[in-house]
Amino acid sequence: MNSPADPAMTVTATCHCGAVSLTVATAPDKVTSCNCSICRRYGAIWAYYHPNDVSLPDEAALDGYIQGDRSLTTWRCKTCGCVTHWTPTDPALGRMAVNIRLLPPEILAAAHIRRFDGADTWEFIDE
Amino acid sequence: MTVTATCHCGEIRIEIETAPESVTSFNCSICRRYGTLWAYYHPSKVRLVPAGVPTDTYQCAEKTQHFPRCKTCGCVTHWASIDPNDDTTGVNARLLPPEILKAARLRHLDGAETWKYLDE
Numbered sequence: 571m572n573s574p575a576d577p578a579m580t581v582t583a584t585c586h587c588g589a590v591s592l593t594v595a596t597a598p599d600k601v602t603s604c605n606c607s608i609c610r611r612y613g614a615i616w617a618y619y620h621p622n623d624v625s626l627p628d629e630a631a632l633d634g635y636i637q638g639d640r641s642l643t644t645w646r647c648k649t650c651g652c653v654t655h656w657t658p659t660d661p662a663l664g665r666m667a668v669n670i671r672l673l674p675p676e677i678l679a680a681a682h683i684r685r686f687d688g689a690d691t692w693e694f695i696d697e
Numbered sequence: 698m699t700v701t702a703t704c705h706c707g708e709i710r711i712e713i714e715t716a717p718e719s720v721t722s723f724n725c726s727i728c729r730r731y732g733t734l735w736a737y738y739h740p741s742k743v744r745l746v747p748a749g750v751p752t753d754t755y756q757c758a759e760k761t762q763h764f765p766r767c768k769t770c771g772c773v774t775h776w777a778s779i780d781p782n783d784d785t786t787g788v789n790a791r792l793l794p795p796e797i798l799k800a801a802r803l804r805h806l807d808g809a810e811t812w813k814y815l816d817e
Contacts, residue, residue: 585730586726586727586730586755586757587755605795607705608705608770610791610795611704611705611770611772611789611791611792612732612771612772612791613731613732613733613734613791614732615732633753633771635705635706635769635770635771637705637706637770644771646771649755650727650755651731651753651755651764651766651771651773652730652731653732653771669732671729671730671731671732672730675724675729675809689795
């Protein structure tokens with residue numbers, strides 16, 4: 571995390587085996603469930619952040635997968651396989667996402683889940 | 698009618714004899730992270746294709762089941778019991794065609810605490 575964050579506000583996503591964790595500056599209030607070919611298989615629910623607001627894990631603990639238009643890498647723990655986050659191939663995008671299924675369950679329960687039609691229209695379905 | 702679950706990159710397929718009538722969302726510590734929806738079958742009704750395809754695999758602390766995933770794209774394909782006499786395996790229904798998953802009844806099992814279905 572490059573920018574100063576209030577430690578009382580940070581939340582940490584942790585994979586099942588504990589080898590990978592990411593701390594984000596604030597709990598997400600809106601999160602996204604996407605139905606594109608990769609997100610529907612991962613079952614991930616994404617919370618978007620500026621990379622400066624996320625403390626990233628060591629890549630040595632991760633396996634990455636680059637698909638399709640090669641615009642982003644989806645990362646998972648090398649040991650337990652939990653999908654942890656994605657990062658853009660072009661850092662200038664200034665945007666990444668953390669899989670909030672790895673946050674404490676009460677944070678996911680409190681978040682508003684938006685459904686994104688990444689398979690077809692690229693619009694939110696619930697709006 | 699056989700239905701096929703496929704990981705994202707296509708290296709692993711799971712052929713099952715019939716589409717699932719229901720799938721289970723499980724809130725235990727591993728399944729809530731994997732986001733998997735399990736379709737349960739007798740192991741004889743499920744076929745990994747190609748047979749013997751290498752996978753990455755994770756075992757939870759209890760070591761009762763293992764969870765294979767594709768080595769390339771990381772999609773969790775299924776779980777299998779360590780006990781060869783166990784008559785159940787779970788296929789990750791998120792890898793099935795969307796219309797088959799949509800047609801199945803979604804059930805919620807409280808694996809974190811009571812081990813009861815929350816929808817009954």
